[in-house]
Amino acid sequence: MLISSAYDDLLEQAFTLAGKPFARLSAMIRKGNKHEVGHVQVEFSDGNAAAGVYTSEQVSTLEKTLADYSIIYKMRGTCRSNGNAREALTVTESDYFSFAQNTAAILPNYLVAQLGDLGLLFVGYRPRHWEDRLLATVLLKRRQAPEPCFRLVQTGEEPLETVFWQRRSVQPYAMDVQELEQYLVGGVA
Template sequence: MAEPPYGVIWNRLKRGRVVPFLGAGASLAARPAGACWDPDKPASLPSGAELSRLLAEETSFPFTRPNDVDDLATVSSYYCDMNGRRVLRERLRELLVGDYPCSALHHFLASIDMPLVFVVTNYDTLLEQAFLAAGRPYDLVIHPADRRDYANAVLWWPHGAAEPQFREPNRLEQDIDLARTTVIYKMHGSVCRDSARWDNFVITEDDYIDFLSRMTTHTAVPSLFSADFRDKSFLFLGYSLRDWNLRVVLKNLGREQAMRTEAQGDGPDDDELPRSWAIQRNPSEFERRLWEARGVSIFDVDIDEFIDKLHAAAEGGRA
């Protein structure tokens, strides 16, 4: 089995040439192997399927096949329709805000002494906690799915700000200098540890449809970030391509990256696009083919093992 190119990944990371994407598996990296999630005494965050099953049970979700209850977008839609958006949002906050441990992954990423853009599609705040523990500054940008009054804006917290500012997605260039500033971009919303007022979740089917429709009109991902992505490698950590919404997001990001690269050169050339990587344990053949079709090298490696070896590459490079 091929090993990830740890030296290449680290060299590009330390030069700011990589955009790390953190998926659901990244939030479970600190959970002991074989440990089960107990919603009454949670020692870790739930997986998407665990969260979906709990919501399905609480709202008496009607299903015909056992795996229907694992579809978080569908279950959340039903929960919202039956109980209201506020009840769903409050329940998510109860389940996602807690003293959950950061993993070696989060601490390692927070230790990189280079401004980076981190794209996070989880609702938790583990990466932010790791940055705070390391004393590293960062700006926070969140997609405001629960603020219909600011549907065409993003929430922006400059480092140290107690309250966010609303910004049009394509005007952040006036506020953030990516050459100097690390940004955590919560593409699908987030809980806000300090105030439930700013909790936002892209979680129901309608939420995803709205977000993806905005991607097609280039009003979802701020242009500041999409422009920055054009000559960067993507590092996908903890993602599965079983989710159709993620496949659409990646397809749109890849298309925009290719269009921008082509506009800069003489014509389309696969060699002009930097290679990207996905770290995923036990990917299916279906997922392997999808990653490869998107120009992403997939590696069947546990996240903890990957971070250990990436850290070793970093230490070797610093010696």
């Protein structure tokens, strides 16, 4: 499972190029005409008919279907999506306040359960701004797992970032991005 804070679809493009099927999940962070906050937009790379918008609880009913896919959870939504994209896109300050007020609904219990038995590695994530710290804090608090969390240390890390990670027991991991890429390519092949 990959949890992305990026708006773009570069992860999805990489999976498509590698021929790996994926499911993209994005939580609705603002109430729309048809959906409440916390509903989850589910899309499949192969056009699976199970695509649609589900309540957070209903996502767990897709467990057998999702087992055939790599899951990409877009914490901030994505710019390339169907008509529900505006309700799943976290862009403005008020969107982040809505996100903060509804954290229990935004991260589906199904995904939290999946994270429970896994370690967590933050790659390329920099908690420089308050909204970035908010997203990481929500993820770490909802996860509540005994497995350790790590982050790839980046050059130019600011003291605030270092303290943020230390206070949340997210340990530095000594691996550069090229080494990680080789590991992932070997695992995908």
